[in-house]
Amino acid sequence: MSDIVCISPIDGSELARRPAASDAALARAVAEARAAQRDWRHVPLAERSAAVLRFLDAMLAMNQEIVPELAQQMGRPVRFGGEFGGFEERVRYVARLAPEALAPVVPPDERPGFRRYIRRDPLGIVLVVAPWNYPYLTAVNTIAPALIAGNAVLLKHAAQTLLVGERFQLAMDRAGLPKGLFTNLVLTHEQTSKLIGAGAVDFVNFTGSVEGGRAIERAAAGTFTPLGLELGGKDPAYVRADADLDFAVENLVDGAFYNAGQCCCGIERIYVHESLYDRFVDGFVELTARYRLGNPLDEDTTLGPMAQGRFAGTIRQQIAEAVGKGAKAHLDPAAFPANREGTPYLAPQVLTGVDHSMSVMTQESFGPVVGIMKVKDDEEALALMNDSVYGLTASIWTADLDAAEELGQEIETGTVFMNRCDYLDPGLAWTGVKETGRGASLSRIGFEMLTRPKSFHLRHG
Template identity: 85%
Template structure:
């Protein structure tokens, strides 16, 4: 039997090893989920919501153990306290809106003698294939509304964050969910593909790379399984002439380098109006230079290792290519003593003199690197922001909300921010365009993704 292994980026040691589920165990989990779901769908929404809130309380109670555990698995510094601020916000939000979001839709034209409405029925069995970079937040975006909507859930977590799946299971069990309704599974990629190809699940939510999304599509081809795909990103920011410069610099540094840049909606490219450009670059480099790269278990560390050495190697290659083609690297890696070639420990980097012929401005980096370009006006910034295969978020830094809306209507993206970045509002749909994926989570639309409409047209005689 194949084992699934997590290698800690902290020191390269084997942190956890788990055997992949046997075929009989996987089949039993699917059968148990189907059985549990049929009964669960008949439970009132308020009661289902209560169980999910109990799960939330159980998870929050484990936070002190989870924070260092998460640092060991994927490298995020303990000083940031884990993910449960956003986790709690999202669960409570979807719980509060559930009754309204799942209420029957009644046509506006009343017809005497008829009862007409659209009911939201659960899809049935939802598979969540979760990533390692925000392993709690990304998974709960689907898990919480899926359960509240009346579905059963199977969770397949990333190998890098195997213990996160186990924490989800522990919290669900402590919350008293019916047996089989939620199951954490340790699966290989081949097992996941076969599960999708079998048509045994009704919906899969996947967060990961573009190639991973294509693999999910291929595996599910012909089964008519619903897909939600959050894939790559190359999120831009535009700093207009009227921006609050200090505020923009501080927030964009954080948006670029938080979690070592391993954020789906992290800032990877910045366009700055020529009137602000020099001061912006100077301020941005000065703040970035203050990061402390090191062991994420050390409270002084503000930048941990990347999750795997190969991810850091990609950033090193992008930097080398850009510099060879004329870009300027503003930070000396030697000023970050923990930076070491061939390891996940990678110093942050700020590049200028870049253009869209370079990989660092075109291909997803997913690491602590950002390129900054000077622009002359809104039109040039808009053209550059849209010159990408991706479209998850875009942020505009300005004092003019009308200008932000005007530009936002022309940007090819899933979310438009003004004067903020790298945040998921649970009241808004989290979605993307182009190679960033398909579908949506959170908000009322997230519930619609996890249910199917069923129309009732009842005539009274």
Template identity: 75%
Template sequence: MADTDIVCISPIDGRELVRRPIMSDAAIDAAVTSAREAQKAWRHVPVKERAAKVLALLDALVAMNQEVVPELAQQMGRPVRFGGEFRGVEERARHMVRIAEDSMKAIPADDEKPGFRRMIKREPVGLVLVIAPWNYPYLTAINTIAPALMAGNAVLLKHASQTVLAGERFQMAADRAGLPKGLFQNLHLSHEQTSRILGSGLVDHCNFTGSVSGGRAIERGAAGSFTSLGLELGGKDPAYVREDADIAHAIENLVDGAFFNSGQCCCGIERIYVHEKHYARFVEGAVDLVNKYVLGNPLDETTTLGPMAHKRFADVVRQQNAEAVAKGARAHIDGKRFTADVGNTAYLAPQVLTHVDHSMSVMREESFGPTVGIMKVKGDEEAIHLMNDSPYGLSAAIWTSDVDAAESIGDRLETGTVFMNRCDYLDPALAWTGVKETGRGASLSRLAYESLTRPKSFHLRQL
């Protein structure tokens, strides 16, 4: 690949699918200038009028679904049978539009003083750069695009090279919705150009979803520019199946939570701790379900598990599985059952591992693939200790019939979101956030508007 091009290699067959030239620096500067000009007017557009445009963008995007679903399969491997991402995109976008006006209304001073009018208003930060990942290229991007536009900002989108067509789809939707020229722009950028944009202060806020190393690169790039950052980085999300859990429900949902999208989910389940009372039954049920997956070409309607997005990602998981087995883990899935897994491709058979411990990378480091380790625990204290024994903290799931216990355990977990009896889901009414090396800041909910606006205080004295 030439260093002047962005290239997507399809995981289906390892062939080049898309190639796009990166922009010139002059074109980038022109894009920033036009975005700044468009934002000057957009910030004064009433919120209800902004809402109409953002919803028109959403409608235009959803209308492309029939084309987008196979396009996603070709770019990153998700099977077409699952129908794409736009159900979640709609849920998130419509919620953020609905709460926008109330979330950004002026906050009166805590106490009244005769002769004074005092309040805190929220103003748009200005220009927002969204750096989106390939695993859920529409869902992750809309998390910031919709509220950023609703808050009165202009938006620049840099999408991952693996899903470069998703960025172009967003641009088509913005154009068809009639957004002001320059207000939303999809940019084809190199890593070096992205760092220049951040370091030179060309944007006011950047939201990045990706790896921990990528997040560190973003922080280095923005150093000294005072550009604010929202970072959602790595994860190793745990689940705990308590003694009082509905085991059949836990098995079904946790297997899906671990293996959907070939395990390439930001909040997918990567490690499971099961009360000793249910351990044998849980493992047996999970193995039985995983053996029913059909690994194959994601364009085939019978496929339930597609390839990982790139061979190098599959190789990481292969190495983790091999290391675990070498250290004494038991691999329950016979990879030979999955004929599409031929070893040197992006196709990887799912795996369930037991006899694992935290000396193994598969229980400590992000896998982001179709493998999960299951450990037996005696009760809450051991489970809490193991769940917190991680450098990451995005979400954690507790499977129990006791709501109070779930909340009490959740209070002690080092994580951004606590689930009970579900997993691998984003509720747009709640803040999406992480702790430790998973990142900083929050998207979705009314808190998203706090990072996409800045406070402005009014202290008005009447004479």
């Protein structure tokens, strides 16, 4: 039997090791989930929502323990306090939304002698394959609405955040959910593929790499299991001539480097109108230079290590390739003493003189580097923003709401932001286009992904 191991990026030590579930344990978890869901679907919606809110309370009560634990697992500095601000917002929002989102749909054309409506039935068992970068937020986006909608949930968390799945299980148990309704599973990739390929679950939500998404699709082939996939990204920002310069700089620096750039919708490339370009770059570099790279358990650290040394190695290669092709690197890594070649500790970097022949502008970085290009107008910015195989979010920095909406209609992306970035609104669908994936979570549409329509056409009288 294989072991799943979490290696801390802080010092390379083994933080946690768990045996992968046996085939018998996995089969038992699926059977218990199926049995629990048959009863759960008949529990009144208000009671299901109340149970999920009890789970939320149980999770919030553990925050003081979870914050340093998370830093040890994936490197986010403790000074940022974990993920539970957004976590609580999302859970409470979907609980409030559920009565409306799950209400029967009645056709507007009344027909005497008939009762006609569409109800939303739960799918059954939902498998959530969660990532390490925002291990609580990304998982709860599906877990909370899935349970409220009447489904059972199996959670397979990333090895890098092995302890997060255990926290979910503990909070669910403390909330008093029925046995088997939620189960945290420690699985290998092969076991996960086998589970999906057997048609044992009724929906799979996966957040991760494009290659990971392709593996999920291959596993599900022929089973007709619906999938929700959030995969790679290369999210752009466009700073128009009428933007509030200081505001754009401050927010885009944070959008590029928060969580060491390991954000699904983090800013990875920036296009700036030529009239603001020089001042924007100067301000951006100056603010980025203030980051303090170091041990994430230190309250003074504002930039922690990346989750793994190999991820930092990819960024170093992208930077070297860009500089080799003529780009300018504005920050000296030596100014960040914790920066060490071959380790997850990587200094932030700002590149200019970049173009789309460089991988740093076209391939996902998922780390603390950003390239900035000068553009002459909206048309050029739009062409560059759309020159990507990905499409999760795009942000426009401008004083002109109409211009932002018009541009947004042409950008190939799942979410258009104006004067903000790197944020998920639970009232809107979280979705992507192109190789970023398919499906959606949160909002009313998220509930529709986790249920199936069932029509009733009843003749009476």
